[in-house]
Amino acid sequence: MLVSKRLAREAFVRESAPDNRKEAAEGTSTSGGSPLGEDEKKCIPADKPWLNERIFKVGLERCSDDDCPICFEPLPFDGQHYMLRVCCMQRICNGCMMAAYYKGISTCPFCRSETPTSQMDALALLQRRVKANHPMALWRLGTIYLSGDLGLGKNIPRALELLHRAAEVGSRHAHDKLGQVYYNPNYGIKQDIPRALRHWTDAAEQGHPNSRYYLGIHDGNKKRWGRALAHFMIASKMGDKHSLKMIKNMCKQNFCSRMEYAEALRGFQLADDEMHNKQREDGQAFAKVFLSGLLPRY
Helix, strand or coil, X not given: CHHHHHXXXXXXXXXXXXXXXXXXXXXXXXXXXXXXXXXXXXXXXXXXXXXXXXXHCCCCCCCHHHECCCCCCECCCXXXXXXXXXXXXXXXXXXXXXXXXXXXXXXXXXXXXXCCCCHHHHXXXXXXXXXXXXXXXXXXHHHHHHHCCCCCCCCHHHHHXXXXXXXXXXXXXXXXXXHHHHHCHHHCCCCCHHHXXXXXXXXXXXXXHHHHHHHHHXXXXXXXXXXXXXXXXXXXXXXXXXXXXXXXXXXXCCCCCHHHXXXXXXXXXXXXXXXXXXXXXXXXXXXXXXXXXXXXXX
16 A cells, blocks of 8 residues: 555656656756757746756655655654654654554664663763764754753854754755755844755755745745746645645635646645554554653653
């Protein structure tokens, strides 16, 4: 069932890509074929030359790192639906956490390490991963310093240092957060929109739907409705509900057609079905025990 749903979504994404072609940005096919010929390049509509840009050729699907490492199903975007294990820096869905608990597994379901019993122990494990330059650990500690959680206090320079290190080793989550920091002056950093857009572009090209959404918002603010719609369409087919809402609003204001909104809705439903199942729904009630403090959530 999982395989059939995944294949159906991937086929739908490929067939309804912005330019209805599978070629990568450099003009070659994703399967390693020969460069595009002149006839194939003419498939791009004359009024949409921006479809030739790399950003609309790659990152059309979520990265496999966004799958739960145990059940291999895509993780929901809401962080309350999974747990980040600091021992191995793997995100495990609540359904798999619940299944492991009821099987008597008290250690990490993925790496079998002992579960830390305090925030200090968890931070020590996180710091160990940071020293090893683990992308997820660098990103997580950077966001902790950015918000001042876990009693560490806000430290914007340290947060930026960690996020930049994470971005350098390939963390798309770090690129997304850096884009937010440089775009939004409320973080206390001088606004640098070109720099923010570069970070969001890097993240989007790695299949990060949230960065796609922000790029669409920026293009919409510049009244580049075609580009904005293309970004929202790609993100919607990854399961991003905010992008789907933006397409709905664009449809109401006649900036896109009902057929385009219906296409986005179908893609969103396919992606959303992949992220949710009965076991994960049951796992949500189980996760409340962790959140209440009765059991450690690390």
